[in-house]
Amino acid sequence: MNNTRRSILSFSVMAGLLLIVGQSQSWPLMLTILNLCLISSVMALGVNIQWGYAGLFNVGTMGFAALGGVAAMLVSKAPIPEAWAAGGSNLFIGVVLFLFTLGAAVAAYRKIPKGSLRVIALSVIILIGIFATRYFSDTAIADIEAVNPALTGYLGGLGLPILFSWAAGGLLAAGGAWIVGKIALGLRSDYLAIATLGISEIIIAVLKNEDWLTRGVKNVAGLPRPVPYEIDLQKSDSFISWIEWLNSGALKGLSDSGRADQLSAFVIEQSGIFVKLCYAGLFTTVLLLILSMSVMALNSPWGRMMRAIRDNEVSAAAMGKNITGRHLQVFVIGSAVVGIAGAMLTTLDGQLTPAAYNPLRFTFLIWVMVIVGGSGNNLGSVLGGFLIWFIWIEAEPVGVWLMDFGTSWMDEGNPVRLHLMDSAQHMRLFMMGMVLLLVMRFNPGGILPEVTKPGLNK
Amino acid sequence: MTDILNAIVLISNFVIIPVLTYGSQLALGALGITMVYGILRFANFAHSDMMAFGTMITVLVTWWLQSLGVSFGPLPTALLALPMAIAVTIAMTLFMDRTVYKFYRRKRSAPAIFVIASIGVMFVLNGVVRFIIGPNDQRFADGERFIIKARAFKEMTGLGEGLAIKVSQGLTIGIALALVLALFWFLQKTRTGKAMRAYSDNEDLALLSGIDPEKVVMVTWIIVAALATIAGTLYGLDKSFKPFTYVQLLLPFFAAAIVGGIGKPVGAILGGFVVAFSEVSITYAYKKFFKYLLPENWAPDGLIQLLSTDYKFAVSFIILVLVLLIRPTGILKGRSI
Numbered sequence: 155m156n157n158t159r160r161s162i163l164s165f166s167v168m169a170g171l172l173l174i175v176g177q178s179q180s181w182p183l184m185l186t187i188l189n190l191c192l193i194s195s196v197m198a199l200g201v202n203i204q205w206g207y208a209g210l211f212n213v214g215t216m217g218f219a220a221l222g223g224v225a226a227m228l229v230s231k232a233p234i235p236e237a238w239a240a241g242g243s244n245l246f247i248g249v250v251l252f253l254f255t256l257g258a259a260v261a262a263y264r265k266i267p268k269g270s271l272r273v274i275a276l277s278v279i280i281l282i283g284i285f286a287t288r289y290f291s292d293t294a295i296a297d298i299e300a301v302n303p304a305l306t307g308y309l310g311g312l313g314l315p316i317l318f319s320w321a322a323g324g325l326l327a328a329g330g331a332w333i334v335g336k337i338a339l340g341l342r343s344d345y346l347a348i349a350t351l352g353i354s355e356i357i358i359a360v361l362k363n364e365d366w367l368t369r370g371v372k373n374v375a376g377l378p379r380p381v382p383y384e385i386d387l388q389k390s391d392s393f394i395s396w397i398e399w400l401n402s403g404a405l406k407g408l409s410d411s412g413r414a415d416q417l418s419a420f421v422i423e424q425s426g427i428f429v430k431l432c433y434a435g436l437f438t439t440v441l442l443l444i445l446s447m448s449v450m451a452l453n454s455p456w457g458r459m460m461r462a463i464r465d466n467e468v469s470a471a472a473m474g475k476n477i478t479g480r481h482l483q484v485f486v487i488g489s490a491v492v493g494i495a496g497a498m499l500t501t502l503d504g505q506l507t508p509a510a511y512n513p514l515r516f517t518f519l520i521w522v523m524v525i526v527g528g529s530g531n532n533l534g535s536v537l538g539g540f541l542i543w544f545i546w547i548e549a550e551p552v553g554v555w556l557m558d559f560g561t562s563w564m565d566e567g568n569p570v571r572l573h574l575m576d577s578a579q580h581m582r583l584f585m586m587g588m589v590l591l592l593v594m595r596f597n598p599g600g601i602l603p604e605v606t607k608p609g610l611n612k
Numbered sequence: 613m614t615d616i617l618n619a620i621v622l623i624s625n626f627v628i629i630p631v632l633t634y635g636s637q638l639a640l641g642a643l644g645i646t647m648v649y650g651i652l653r654f655a656n657f658a659h660s661d662m663m664a665f666g667t668m669i670t671v672l673v674t675w676w677l678q679s680l681g682v683s684f685g686p687l688p689t690a691l692l693a694l695p696m697a698i699a700v701t702i703a704m705t706l707f708m709d710r711t712v713y714k715f716y717r718r719k720r721s722a723p724a725i726f727v728i729a730s731i732g733v734m735f736v737l738n739g740v741v742r743f744i745i746g747p748n749d750q751r752f753a754d755g756e757r758f759i760i761k762a763r764a765f766k767e768m769t770g771l772g773e774g775l776a777i778k779v780s781q782g783l784t785i786g787i788a789l790a791l792v793l794a795l796f797w798f799l800q801k802t803r804t805g806k807a808m809r810a811y812s813d814n815e816d817l818a819l820l821s822g823i824d825p826e827k828v829v830m831v832t833w834i835i836v837a838a839l840a841t842i843a844g845t846l847y848g849l850d851k852s853f854k855p856f857t858y859v860q861l862l863l864p865f866f867a868a869a870i871v872g873g874i875g876k877p878v879g880a881i882l883g884g885f886v887v888a889f890s891e892v893s894i895t896y897a898y899k900k901f902f903k904y905l906l907p908e909n910w911a912p913d914g915l916i917q918l919l920s921t922d923y924k925f926a927v928s929f930i931i932l933v934l935v936l937l938i939r940p941t942g943i944l945k946g947r948s949i
Binding site: 209211284337338341342343344345347348349351352353355356359360362363514518521522525576577580581582583584585586587588590591594595 | 654655657712715722723724725726727728729731732733734735736737738739740742743744746747859863866867870918920922923925926929930932933936937940
């Protein structure tokens with residue numbers, strides 16, 4: 155079976171699965187799954203750019219997705235002038251002192267020759283820097299967090315439309331990735347994995363604890379939407395008449411009062427679907443944009459160079475390629491894509507929840523998507539994103555159903571049966587692991603393996 | 613004089629004893645990581661889940677023993693359950709090796725592939741643990757709680773500060789010490805231990821001298837599974853057993869193993885204590901300590917805390933990143949990267 159046919163077949167099966175969910179469970183649920191599938195695909199594309207193109211083992215996806223989420227919040231929330239007035243100046247001094255300390259430390263590291271003198275100088279600079287910075291920033295933070303702590307207690311954002319934040323999320327993640335890359339690239343593959351895992355945890359720790367910036371575990375709720383609100387749609391005459399026209403078949407032949415009731419039921423139900431479809435449209439646009447760019451990049455000379463570096467660093471270096479530079483570049487690009495996806499996810503959620511970021515869901519699951527879908531193949535990553543998210547969500551109802559079916563011979567109140575039914579939701583982790591291990595073992599290229607001949611990946 | 617003694621007791625109670633306990637737990641975990649890295653040559657992301665699995669078996673067996681009315685006097689019943697839990701964990705680990713890692717070993721896959729496979733194992737074990745025992749906190753410690761209580765210590769010495777040592781802390785330090793000594797004796801003196809070290813230093817040369825690689829790998833997994841189960845049980849006795857907390861220990865383990873020099877057992881122990889000491893000492897508020905030592909009017913205003921306790925876990929990641937930056941081979945010059 156050639157690759158095009160294989161792709162078409164796999165995507166048709168995927169579409170079929172989603173349709174089955176729509177038919178048998180509900181259409182709003184299917185759209186919820188679809189939206190997250192789209193976001194997951196974008197994230198998987200980001201990881202694929204790093205791992206599939208260049209063989210960079212970045213297990214810090216969670217951190218970059220969180221940076222994207224922060225960008226969504228910072229761009230869209232209105233600024234809080236009282237908080238700025240309360241702590242702005244001290245915070246500014248704190249930031250300046252911090253940067254000054256950083257600069258001094260770097261200068262000392264560069265200028266003083268290796269030895270105990272350097273260690274002492276660095277320790278002194280860092281210690282003084284920490285206390286000087288903390289002196290101002292602690293006051294600033296206390297002042298900012300004291301401003302109406304139940305509702306705000308943070309600085310707020312820029313108050314711009316949230317759609318800008320998708321680009322901003324990409325940029326913020328790219329900036330973060332540049333710093334991380336400068337630090338961690340050049341380590342051996344599995345060390346890079348550990349380092350990025352650690353860095354992503356540090357990012358989350360900062361988000362959880364710096365209340366003045368992100369409100370920490372208190373979350374920032376009520377981010378503005380890029381799409382209309384259901385409640386506004388339900389009041390809008392044009393939307394109601396449009397729904398009336400759409401459902402004219404079902405509404406025909408009803409009495410006047412019955413017709414009005416039926417219509418308002420349709421309006422309420424379909425306004426929700428409409429909003430989800432709007433999101434799906436936005437996400438699909440972003441996905442297609444990034445996908446086409448990825449495909450073009452992979453087929454370009456740049457993509458061939460990346461694969462050459464991945465497959466044999468030594469000979470690529472001998473051909474005059476700057477390995478470290480290219481690695482940094484691809485690391486930044488891939489992380490930016492993950493950041494965009496992170497911003498989209500926070501936009502969809504409508505709130506920033508720092509405590510919700512955990513590596514299993516935001517890092518390792520994305521990795522399963524890339525490996526199962528087919529690393530090195532962009533379409534494969536998209537398919538992996540869809541399929542794995544679908545399994546992740548549907549494992550629970552299917553697990554419960556299986557447990558119910560499997561234990562139906564037991565008593566209703568049998569403790570074993572109750573425990574099994576209760577635990578069925580944890581089956582998803584087990585299933586993810588099994589899918590990953592089985593695909594790696596029996597189909598190492600993934601569902602849609604990498605196409606090595608140039609020109610076939612269209 | 614009393615002030616100095618009080619300061620010492622204060623620091624012992626809040627820094628030294630917790631560091632020794634936590635450091636021992638980290639050292640045992642890091643030993644497992646470092647041994648897998650030395651012999652099988654990959655970073656085992658499933659280690660903390662292996663630990664959670666072993667502890668889960670201990671908890672289950674403990675509950676069973678408790679229901680039979682068995683108890684271990686002042687010591688926790690969990691210690692009686694340990695041998696059985698170790699056996700089950702070893703069986704599980706060897707099964708995982710047979711079904712997952714052996715295939716890639718045959719193929720001589722890149723380390724990254726092993727790591728991804730271990731991520732798969734991580735998911736599977738995590739799912740199994742949550743499936744069997746659920747994601748909630750489980751307490752299984754019984755017997756005496758304290759070796760010395762704070763009040764008894766105060767009455768005994770007449771000092772203002774109390775010193776409390778929990779049974780679980782004493783057990784952790786004691787068992788860790790015994791285990792480490794036994795492990796080093798095994799690695800230095802026995803034939804299998806020597807074979808393992810040879811295999812770790814130079815695989816090809818070890819194969820040429822007739823060392824059976826599968827046997828070395830098997831013994832490694834057995835030791836690692838035992839260490840993980842014991843470390844997990846000790847941690848669970850000291851704190852409590854919750855699958856999620858165990859997963860969070862993975863990075864401190866890696867930090868400890870890398871700080872000490874990965875592939876070196878001594879390094880793992882050293883690293884465990886370095887990480888534990890940094891975590892506790894950087895987030896400890898020294899206000900009271902200085903109050904005892906400094907003259908009356910010099911007493912500090914602030915808490916004298918370098919980082920807030922919220923960042924406790926982050927400290928180990930920061931150390932990890934710093935070490936990777938400055939001295940990637942670790943303190944004891946482990947494997948080059």
